[in-house]
Amino acid sequence: MALQQQQILKEEIISLKDRYGRSPCLAVIMVGTDQASQVYVRNKERVCQRIGIQSKTYLYDDIEEEALILLIQALNEDDHVDGILIEMPLPKHIKTQRVLETIDSRKDVDGFHPDNIAHLFLGEPGLRPCTPEGMMVMLDNIGYSLEGKEVVVVGRSHIVGKPVALMALNRHATVTICHSRTKNLKEVCQRADVLIVAVGKAKLITASYVKEGAVVLDVGINRDEEGKLCGDVDFEEVQKKAAYITPVPGGVGALTVTMLMKNTIEAYKMKGETSWIID
Ligand code: NAP
Numbered sequence: 001m002a003l004q005q006q007q008i009l010k011e012e013i014i015s016l017k018d019r020y021g022r023s024p025c026l027a028v029i030m031v032g033t034d035q036a037s038q039v040y041v042r043n044k045e046r047v048c049q050r051i052g053i054q055s056k057t058y059l060y061d062d063i064e065e066e067a068l069i070l071l072i073q074a075l076n077e078d079d080h081v082d083g084i085l086i087e088m089p090l091p092k093h094i095k096t097q098r099v100l101e102t103i104d105s106r107k108d109v110d111g112f113h114p115d116n117i118a119h120l121f122l123g124e125p126g127l128r129p130c131t132p133e134g135m136m137v138m139l140d141n142i143g144y145s146l147e148g149k150e151v152v153v154v155g156r157s158h159i160v161g162k163p164v165a166l167m168a169l170n171r172h173a174t175v176t177i178c179h180s181r182t183k184n185l186k187e188v189c190q191r192a193d194v195l196i197v198a199v200g201k202a203k204l205i206t207a208s209y210v211k212e213g214a215v216v217l218d219v220g221i222n223r224d225e226e227g228k229l230c231g232d233v234d235f236e237e238v239q240k241k242a243a244y245i246t247p248v249p250g251g252v253g254a255l256t257v258t259m260l261m262k263n264t265i266e267a268y269k270m271k272g273e274t275s276w277i278i279d
Contacts, residue, residue, distance in 0.1 A: 001141055002254035009261050010051040016269065017052070024268035025054040026109065026260070027075050030087035031063050031094065037087050044085075047257050053264055056081065065094045069102050076104040082271060083109035083264035088159075106270060109263035112159065120163060123170045127263050132164035134255030135196065135217050136171070142244060144194075144215060146171040152189050154178045154205070154232070155198035160219050164196055185209070197232040207237040216245040219252050 017023055026048055030041050041057060048055035058071065075081045084107045090096050100108075105115035111129035119126025139146065151173040155161035161177060169175045173194070178185055189195055189209040197205050198219035210216060220232030231248030239245050246252050 001138065002258045005137065005255065005258045006047065006051050006261065009258070009265060012265060013052040016265070016272075020268070020272045022080065023052055023054050024082045024264050025056065025080055026083040026085065026264045027056045027058065027078075027081045028085045028087060029058040029060075029068070029071065031060045031068065032089075032091055033061055034089075041087055044257060044260065047261060051261055053261060054080075062091060063094075065098070068094060068099060072099065072102045076102075076107060081107065082268040083107055083260075085110050085260065107267055109260055109267055111163070111263065117158075117163075120166050120170075127266060128167070128259075129159055129163045130259035130263065131160050131198075131219060131252060131256045132167050133259045133262075134252055135164055135219075136167055137255060137259070138217065138246070138252070139194075139215070144244070146173040146194065149173045149193040150191055151175045151194045151196065152178060152192035153196045153198070154182075154185070154189065155200075155219070157198065160198035161196075164198070168194070168196075199232045201232055202230050203232070203234040205233040205238065207234065207241055210238050210241050212241050213243045214241070216242045217252055218246050218248055221248060221253060 013023060028041055028044055030037055045055050045057060072084060075084050084103045086099055090099060100112050101114065103113055105113040108116055108127050111127045116126045120128060146168050151168040153161050153165045153175065156177050156179045165175050165177050176188055178188055182188060186209050189205065190211055192211060192214055194215045195210060196217045196219065200220050200222060202222035202224050216233055216238055218231035218233040222230050224230045229249050235245065235247055
């Protein structure tokens with residue numbers, strides 16, 4: 001599904017380039033030496049290259065907060081940068097929220113800026129967080145409407161749980177959000193037509209949590225006892241009951257990067273259409 005979506009974006013970029021005279025450009029900043037984050041950054045560069053988005057990567061083993069703020073301000077001012085992404089997590093000495101709020105909300109391709117969160121809250125157009133948006137695209141792709149459905153989201157993070165719950169609500173689902181202090185998690189999950197799990201605990205959700213015929217979207221990325229990548233859902237067992245289930249790897253995660261590309265194109269188009277920056 002991700003490759004198919006990327007092909008659509010690639011074709012759109014070709015025609016946009018004809019119209020606006022240049023390709024969209026994504027700037028990615030990473031601070032630290034976390035190996036998983038380095039892999040994610042390289043993967044973003046590869047996808048950019050594949051579909052025709054220019055990428056600029058800024059890698060720092062460490063950087064002072066003020067220097068990072070200055071870099072973001074410079075990228076905000078740069079007419080040829082459409083999207084700015086900060087790879088998370090940032091080192092502890094840097095205030096993450098301050099950094100995220102420094103990004104011009106029109107270039108906030110991760111959708112974490114308070115302005116974009118407000119747009120999501122109000123159901124207005126705006127740049128949406130990538131992982132939740134990827135799940136909506138996934139449901140659209142299988143022709144599944146959320147209207148009137150019971151959606152249970154396990155996890156209430158700012159980047160996945162809360163925004164995906166809002167998106168489901170905006171699509172007229174009845175939404176329940178669970179977290180570490182939820183009582184009777186199993187009983188709540190059992191009533192879900194759509195179960196979205198974003199916790200970070202390998203195989204937390206077993207078959208007994210899942211209603212026959214449910215749609216199960218597994219966001220978790222964990223290592224099992226053999227060191228293999230796995231989700232928060234026991235895929236082998238749950239797939240026997242679910243009408244639709246996403247694997248890990250290759251499910252929700254694969255679409256997250258594609259949604260980042262989509263947001264970069266959206267940011268580029270907004271700029272072109274409103275001329276808030278003249279190329
Ligand atoms: P997070 O910020 O650590 O939040 C985890 C959430 O799970 C919290 O709300 C926590 O509750 C809840 N939780 C913890 N233990 C629980 C339990 N036993 N029962 C019910 N809820 C429980 O995590 P995140 O950033 O949302 O990420 C979640 C997972 O998704 C991670 O594995 C991450 O790597 C993965 N992820 C994948 C993608 C992708 O593209 N596929 C993107 C982002 C994240 P409290 O709020 O009460 O602490």
